[in-house]
Amino acid sequence: MSAVVRRVCASPTEAARLRAAVVADNPEYVRAEVDGADLVLRVAAPSAASARATLEDLLACLGAAERAGRDR
Numbered sequence: 001m002s003a004v005v006r007r008v009c010a011s012p013t014e015a016a017r018l019r020a021a022v023v024a025d026n027p028e029y030v031r032a033e034v035d036g037a038d039l040v041l042r043v044a045a046p047s048a049a050s051a052r053a054t055l056e057d058l059l060a061c062l063g064a065a066e067r068a069g070r071d072r
Helices: 012-022 048-070
Strands: 002-008 030-035 038-044
Touching (some): 002 048, 012 030
């Protein structure tokens, strides 16, 4: 099971900051990369349940990083 999430950011710097915030404890089947001003999250999990759980965790971390960035 695979999925791609693309988050359009205001700048490449913001995309890199968000990437740094979400890569800390990703399993080996998650890749996070910056493409211009976009953050691209790629999940290739062994099952749909694993992919869903991983995406839920990633999106929660991404939301927290976005909120933290607004508070600075």
